[in-house]
Structure formats: structure tokens, C-alpha cells
Amino acid sequence: MAHFNFAKDISELVKMDGPMQKSTLMRWERKAQEAGASTSPSKPRCKTPGKTGALSSGATAKTPKTPSCSQEDKSANGCRSGKKTKTPGAKTPGVQTVHQDRFIPSRATSDIEYGHFAVTKKATEDEENDPGEEDINNQEYKHQLLEAMEMKDRKILNFKGKAPEASRPAVNSLNVLYSCSKSSTKQASTTRHIPRAPDRVLDAPQLMDDYYLNLLDWSHGNILSVVLGTAVFLWNADTGTITQLMELTDTQDHVTSVCSVPESSVLAVGLSNGNVQLWNTDQQKLLRTMSGHPARVGSLSWNSHILSSGCRTGAIHHHDVRVAQHQVAELVHHNQEVCGLSWSPDGRHLASGGNDNLVNVWGNQIGPQQPIHTFSDHQSAVKAIAWCPWKSHLLATGGGTADRHIRMWNVQSGSNLGAYDSESQVCSILWSKEYKELASGHGYAHNHIRIWKYPNMAKIVDLVGHNARVLSMAMSPDGTTIASAAADETIRLWKCFAVDSKTKKSTHDTSAPVKSKETSGYSMCIR
Structure with a gap:
């Protein structure tokens, strides 16, 4: 039962509702x-600061309000x-406290920050008045540190004077990169001005709005060939004159493609009836007609004396224009219309694109053969095909509306070097001869020309002006101007690859004048 008694005592002790009877007085x-109990006549003294003394014997105290x-x-x-005595901490008006045995200071005077300030101030004043041994030691340390920082009358850290000269001349191969001298030459600008507006606009009425046809060509004689319905027109870029080369008598037929011989005045014309005609643009004379295709010829490409033609059936014919029996080979691998055809600059490979979404790379052998590479990454028809002028093994291809990508290929290894979304139908691609850039003509949905920077394929500029899709593009002989034919029946000339005259003069001093170059081209003929 002892633990019950102990718990009872604890509960009695912690009660706060009544006075503790047996506790010791405070x-x-x-x-x-x-x-x-004291009968001393002396007046009690109040030691609390700020309070007055006890009431005098003659004074009458105010009656407290408490009973x-x-x-x-x-x-x-x-x-x-x-x-009644005043409880410590209570503030009863009119009643004076009794004597206290200790001094309770004001809270304001016990502030820690004020005390620290006072002590610090006193110590500082003592130091100023009487420098002690510690101050002397500090001065000695500063003096020794100052002597240690001096070495042979030359300071290690010196922000006013120049650095000492090297004991021997030092050669820095990176001096140009890190030079900040004002006399250094200014760096050349990394960007160039590209006009956003076309240099000239030509009307092209009755230009057929057909994605699979190639209706524009710019020859080395600076003659722009344009197909308008059943006729072919020639525009001389030097003089601005327009000449009608030919026109079909049968209204059921129409011209489907044109391609000129490099450095010559001969123009190949593909027809909707499957025939291929050769015309002399200087004499405006028909040289010969080559048959063999059962359907329209939508694409043409020259390789010296060999003319390759792509048919709607998917077949590709090689024509040797020097002999009477012109057809020397037939390449069959596409199962739909061949809408893109281009020989490489070195004449070793032929690239073909078809409506079956395939890209085939062929060799230059005469006779039946199978493609060296077949690329099936495109998701739509491949009409835009272009070879890089400074890398003969680099091929760029562009897909139609469902694909919208430009893809780079290495025909030596057959590898895909990258795919880049153009956000629009790719109708044609041209490489620049002066810059590491390429231009692409687009259809739905932007209908513009975009210039890309190779190899990162960053967009440089968009040339906007056509109101319908850009069907075909051709490069001028000097490589400075692009001609774009669109479904809005206009041809626009964009001077987007202009070269600085000083740079061009220094790099082309040994080249022949344009006039003599054209004359040598015209002297070529087909046997």
C-alpha cells in the first residue's frame, strides 16, 4: 500500500487550487x-530603482479596493x-512595497548587446591609451611579413608595374587566338547578306502543276528553258529575249521534262507519249527523236554522251546519242514512276527516286544491272535528288508531303548521314558551288525556298514570295542565282549565292571569260 500513499502525496503536492498548509513561508x-514585529522608528527604505520611499508617519494611505x-x-x-504587503511582480496603486534584501536592476541595463559594446569600448580605449605587449607583437609580425614579401627589391604582387620581361624569347603558336591588341586585324563576318526579295519575276502561264514533272532547266549558255503546256520557251538571261523553241501539234500530248547537255546548246525534251527529242537551241532545230518508253518521260539526266530517261512505268533507259541504236541499257527496279534522276559530277553513279518511296544508286556500267544501294527510309515519293559538287559520294534526297525530310547518304558505304525535317513537301534540292550550303524548294504547306548550312543543316533563311508550291528549281551557270518555277505560274530569280567580286577575282583569275566558254560549248555537237 506504500505506493498508493506515495501517489496520494504527489497529487496533493501538485494541486494548484488552494494554498499549501504545511509549506515553508517564502x-x-x-x-x-x-x-x-520590529518597533524601530526608522523609515523603511525601498531599494527598487525608480520608486519613492515609504509613506511618512503623518501621511494617510489610500484605502485599497480589495476587502x-x-x-x-x-x-x-x-x-x-x-x-497588506505587495506581492512581488504585482502593481497595486497606492500601496508601497516593504524592504527587500537584494537589488533587482532594470531590464534595459541588462541588455547583452549594450554590455558587449561597453566592454569592447573600454578595451579599445585602454589599448589606445596604453599599448600593451600584444600590440607590439602585432607590429613586429606586420614588419616581418612585409620583409618576407620583398624578394630582391621586387614585389611578388605588384598591380602598378608591368610584368618582368622573359629571360629568353618565348614563341606562342596560339598568339593569334589569345591576342587582345587593338592593332590586330578584324575578323571576317561569319554571316552574309542574302536578299529576301527576288531579283526578277517572270510570268509563266500554263505551267503545269504536277509534282512528278521536271519543267525547268538552266543551261551553261545562260539560257533558261521553261515548259508551258505543249511548248518550250527559251529565256536568254544576258539579253532578256524570249524565244519559242518548239510546240506540239497534237493537243493530247504535252512536254513532261527538259534537260540540257553541259557546255552545249543541245536540249533533251521528254514527252507524254514516251518519246525523247533532242533540239539545238541555237538553230532552234530538231536533231532527232528517240522512242522506247511506253508512257510519259518525267525525268532526264545527262552523263557525257549518255542520256538517261525515267518513265512512268518505273523503267530507266540509257541512250547513247552517238549511235543509231540509241538504247544501250534498261534499269528496272522501281515499280512506280521515276520522278527524280541525276548523275553524279564524276559520272560514276546514277541516283533515281520514284513514287514507290525508293532511292536507287546505280553504277555506270552499260547493260542490265542491279542497283548498288537501295534506300527505303523515305515515307513518300522522292523527286528531289542532288549530288554535292565538292563530294562526289554525298547525295541529298527529299521526300514528299508524307515524309518532308531531307536525307543525306554516303554512296560509298551506303550509310545514312542524317535526316532533317523541312516541315514541308520537298520538291527540289540544289547545292551551292561557292558555299557549303544547299537550297530546297518546298510545296505544301509553306511554299518557300529554304537555304541550309552544311553539315549541321541549320536554317539560314527562308525565301518567301510564291503563292503556290515550288515545283522545280535550276541553278545559273555562275552559281549565284536560283530560278524557281511554282504552281502560281511565276518564275522567280533569287540572287542568294552571290560572291564578293574581290574574292571571286582572286580565285578565278585563270578561268576563261564567259563568252569564250559559251563558244567552246556551242562547238560541241552530237554525232
């Missing part, structure tokens, strides 16, 4: 009792002679 209560204490309360709470 110190201030005992002092009050002693003060009441008077009983005798038992007086003995318990320390009341004497009808006067």
Missing part, C-alpha cells in the same frame, strides 16, 4: 513578518496592522 513573507484580510489571512499572507 522569504519575502518572512521579511514582512520581521518588519511587522480587508481576516486574522487568519493576515498571519498566513503577512498582513500587519491592517496593511
Whole structure:
């Protein structure tokens, strides 16, 4: 039962609703009792700062608002002679506190920050008035540190003077990269000005809006050939004259493709009836007609004396224009219309694109053969095919509306070098001869020409002006101007690859004049 008694005592001790009867009086209560029992006539003194002394014997104290204490309360709470002592911490007006045995300072004077400030200030004043041993040691340390930083009358850290000269001349191979001298030459601008507006606009009425046809060509004689319905027109870029080369008598037929012989005045014309005609643009004379295709010829490409023609059936014919029996080979691998055809600059490979979404790369052998590479990454018809002029093994191809990508191929290894989204139908691609750039003509949905930077294929500029899709593009002989034929029946000339005259003069001093070059081209003929 001892633990029950212990718990009962604990509960009695922690009760806060009544006074503790058997507890020892507090110190201030005992002092009050002693003060009441004392008969000393001296006035009690209040040690609390800021308070006045006790009331004088002649003064009458104000009656407190609380009721008077009983005798038992007086003995318990320390009341004497009808006067109630002030509880510490309580502020009863009109009642003076009794004597206290200790000094309670004001909280304002016990502020820690003020005390720290006072101590610090005193220590500082003492140091200024009487420098001690510690200050002397600090001065000695500073003096030794100053001597240690000096070496042979030359400071290690010196921000005013120049650096000392090297003991021997030093050669820096990266001096140009890190030179900040004002006398250094200015770097050449990395960007060039490309006119956003066309240099000239030509009307092309009755230009057929057919994605699979190739209706534009720019010969080395600076003659632009354009197919308008059943006729072929020649525009001389030097003089601005327009000449009608030929026109079909049968209204059921129409011209489907044109391609000129490099450095010559001979123009190949593909027809919708499957025939291929050869015309002399200088004399405006028909040289010969070559048959063999059962359907329209939508694409043509020259390789010296070999003319390759792509048919709607998917077959490709090689024509040797020097002999009477012109057809020397037939390449059959496409199962739909061949709409893109191009020989490489070195004449070693022929690239063909078809409506079956395939790209085939053929060799230059005469006779039946299978393609060296077949690329099936495109998701739409491939009409845009272009070989890089400075890398004969680099091929760029573009897909139609469902694909919209330009893809780079290495025909030596057969690898895909990258695919780039053009956001529009790709109708044609041309490489620049002066810059590492290429231009692409687009149809739905933007109908513009975009110039790309190779090899990162970053967009340089978009040439906007056509109101319908750009069906075909051709490059001028000097490589500075692009001609674009669109379904809005206009041909626009964009001078987007212009070269600085000084740079061109220094790099082409040994080249022959344009006039003599054209004359040598015209002297070529087909046997």
C-alpha cells in the first residue's frame, strides 16, 4: 500500500487550487513578518530603482479596493496592522512595497548587446591609451611579413608595374587566338547578306502543276528553258529575249521534262507519249527523236554522251546519242514512276527516286544491272535528288508531303548521314558551288525556298514570295542565282549565292571569260 500513499502525496503536492498548509513561508513573507514585529522608528527604505520611499508617519494611505484580510489571512499572507504587503511582480496603486534584501536592476541595463559594446569600448580605449605587449607583437609580425614579401627589391604582387620581361624569347603558336591588341586585324563576318526579295519575276502561264514533272532547266549558255503546256520557251538571261523553241501539234500530248547537255546548246525534251527529242537551241532545230518508253518521260539526266530517261512505268533507259541504236541499257527496279534522276559530277553513279518511296544508286556500267544501294527510309515519293559538287559520294534526297525530310547518304558505304525535317513537301534540292550550303524548294504547306548550312543543316533563311508550291528549281551557270518555277505560274530569280567580286577575282583569275566558254560549248555537237 506504500505506493498508493506515495501517489496520494504527489497529487496533493501538485494541486494548484488552494494554498499549501504545511509549506515553508517564502522569504519575502518572512521579511514582512520581521518588519511587522520590529518597533524601530526608522523609515523603511525601498531599494527598487525608480520608486519613492515609504509613506511618512503623518501621511494617510489610500484605502485599497480589495476587502480587508481576516486574522487568519493576515498571519498566513503577512498582513500587519491592517496593511497588506505587495506581492512581488504585482502593481497595486497606492500601496508601497516593504524592504527587500537584494537589488533587482532594470531590464534595459541588462541588455547583452549594450554590455558587449561597453566592454569592447573600454578595451579599445585602454589599448589606445596604453599599448600593451600584444600590440607590439602585432607590429613586429606586420614588419616581418612585409620583409618576407620583398624578394630582391621586387614585389611578388605588384598591380602598378608591368610584368618582368622573359629571360629568353618565348614563341606562342596560339598568339593569334589569345591576342587582345587593338592593332590586330578584324575578323571576317561569319554571316552574309542574302536578299529576301527576288531579283526578277517572270510570268509563266500554263505551267503545269504536277509534282512528278521536271519543267525547268538552266543551261551553261545562260539560257533558261521553261515548259508551258505543249511548248518550250527559251529565256536568254544576258539579253532578256524570249524565244519559242518548239510546240506540239497534237493537243493530247504535252512536254513532261527538259534537260540540257553541259557546255552545249543541245536540249533533251521528254514527252507524254514516251518519246525523247533532242533540239539545238541555237538553230532552234530538231536533231532527232528517240522512242522506247511506253508512257510519259518525267525525268532526264545527262552523263557525257549518255542520256538517261525515267518513265512512268518505273523503267530507266540509257541512250547513247552517238549511235543509231540509241538504247544501250534498261534499269528496272522501281515499280512506280521515276520522278527524280541525276548523275553524279564524276559520272560514276546514277541516283533515281520514284513514287514507290525508293532511292536507287546505280553504277555506270552499260547493260542490265542491279542497283548498288537501295534506300527505303523515305515515307513518300522522292523527286528531289542532288549530288554535292565538292563530294562526289554525298547525295541529298527529299521526300514528299508524307515524309518532308531531307536525307543525306554516303554512296560509298551506303550509310545514312542524317535526316532533317523541312516541315514541308520537298520538291527540289540544289547545292551551292561557292558555299557549303544547299537550297530546297518546298510545296505544301509553306511554299518557300529554304537555304541550309552544311553539315549541321541549320536554317539560314527562308525565301518567301510564291503563292503556290515550288515545283522545280535550276541553278545559273555562275552559281549565284536560283530560278524557281511554282504552281502560281511565276518564275522567280533569287540572287542568294552571290560572291564578293574581290574574292571571286582572286580565285578565278585563270578561268576563261564567259563568252569564250559559251563558244567552246556551242562547238560541241552530237554525232
